[in-house]
Amino acid sequence: MQNYNLTHLEQLESEAIFILRETAAQFERPGLLFSGGKDSIVMAHLAAKAFSPAKIPFPFVHVDTGHNFPETIEFRDKFIKEHGVQLIVGAVQDSIDRGTAVEETGPNASRNALQSVTLLETIEKESLDACLGGGRRDEEKARAKERFFSHRDAFGQWDPKNQRPELWNLFNGRKSPGENFRVFPLSNWTEMDVWQYAKIENIELPNLYFTHEREVIDRNGSLLAVSEFVSPRENESPKKEKVRFRTIGDATCTGAVLSTASNLDDVIAEVAASRVTERGSRADDRRSEAAMEDRKKQGYF
């Protein structure tokens, strides 16, 4: 008899494509949250596959903190153009200007948490009823309990103790007016799966993910890149190092790691040998034990 087995990556791919199509079918106006990070790039690649040869039937949404690595924006715009999708940008700066978000002050100020405000405002303005996110359950402990189809009430809030059970391939996206969903097609992927899939599918990623020389400062155990948004304080001395990023987020809180990995094979080998999680370099998760849960309850990705 024929061998009808799929590899783990083929199974994860098939599951993610199923979720993407289910989202298109069950919701009136979904959007794909696209940050230019590797998870959202892989998700966008899967969306292109899911609806080929038609175009991806929903817009991309970028919640822009304004604190970007220029490489991310360049990559985003190129990707959008190539795939012919609509891009909706929700700018945190606009929320601040409107007075709906207030800039944090103090030495560790970041716009990371303000993204929730802007995201919810964008959802409302664009009448989005589902937002596809690249979140994975292996990333962080509050995410480990997240559903594929995650229900949010009219205030955008997540109620982790009252989630809908998800069985088999049956996803319940029914909702009342004003409510919406977050959908996570990569729920069952690990960081390693994402890199391996990028490798076998030849997915182009921003060069920030590969080794380059950059001025960094060591702040609270995170190597932050010196930029127009992060400048060294009195007691800090910037150093030139060979680094790369394992995750890409807001430039003020995404730490780099020392690395000489220059291609996906090197990265896969490095991740396999790594003893620290990718979010270990994210200052936003280090604020407190329940930092992610609290942000998610308020509407974070």
Added chain:
Amino acid sequence: MTEQNSYLDMDLLRFTTAGSVDDGKSTLIGRLFHDTKAIFEDQLEAIEKSSKQRGDEHVNLALLTDGLRAEREQGITIDVAYRYFATPKRKFIIADTPGHIQYTRNMVTGASTANLALILVDARNGVVEQTRRHTFIADLLGIKHVAVCINKMDLVGYEEDAYEKVLRQYTDFASRLENVTDLTFIPISALKGDNIVDRSENMPWYKGPPLLYHLENIYVGSDSNHVDARFPVQWVIRPHSDQHHDFRGFSGRVAGGVFKTGDEVTILPSGFSTKIAKILKGDQEIEETFHPQSVTILLEDEIDVSRGDMIVKPNNQPKVSQDLDAFLCWFSGSKKLTKGGKFILRHTTKEAQIIISEIRYKVDVNSLRKMEDIEGFDMNDIGRVSLRTSQPIFHDTYRRNRNTGSFILVDPFTNETLAAGMLR
């Protein structure tokens, strides 16, 4: 193949575990994680710190996934926790379900996507209520492979007699199971690491493989139904572009069997027949497709097909009926299931309304006894019901096909998922 790209050959095993804190489940998972390097230094550091703060004597691995504040405060697991680890051979997804609150709902959810159930038995206590409950649910949910780990062998002097006693108890009880076809017993000590990754030197009388070897090598490929071709249409692709002017593709995930280009197919409910013109996986054309691939099928004739329809083979069709007989697990704590209850049914990619026409019996999951003449189901009840649907449902028995034999019930007012069902 080099070590570097051995992942091109890896497959996936989903398994479920259940139990309470003291039966050694956390210790076992912790050991599997530790020995396969699935736990990271920053995670270990974080949970060491929390364990210390909470005054725990040992590092409490549950803190790794019990990420919700309420869980940590109360020291309980509220929900199914999905955990991941991999060896060079396989990626593993563990659906780890708590043994207490809402145990049925959580165990049923965890078991619904698993190929294997890992059941822990304390060698000192033998088969207890929870062992029976977990086994019954695994069997009900169609799991074919059960690995019974007889744990804490170090506390019974690594004696073969203790192992044999549990094995006899369990085998006796398991003879009544319907679906489990592969039962494996492994004597272990999760705490000491006996028979987890390496074969234990303390139990030379045990000739079988250690647990990890068993998990890495167990063959689950034949669990999928590759006989009855079923393709529930999920989404219709119409590009509306000059380049693909007449393109109409039917997307979905193969729910059973194999489809090949040129195969004669019938569309349900219309009953029209045609042939498969082309099968696409992404933008790539492939010759055949099987469960659980997500593909797009193009047909030779222009036939009206939409979401909720099913593509099948003319000589092998599912049952088509508005009267369904099912095992039902009731999840809702706020609503009771009673005769005449009206709900929304989701089955494959189809949605219909249903009414509960009869409540036949409920099963006591501890004694496995049937209880007839009951009024309804409360939270965590499991039993047999009959229901009438607003339109015909194309289905198979759950035993024959998990994908076309399963459904959920949704509350038409609150939109909550109230129940899970398996068709008979």
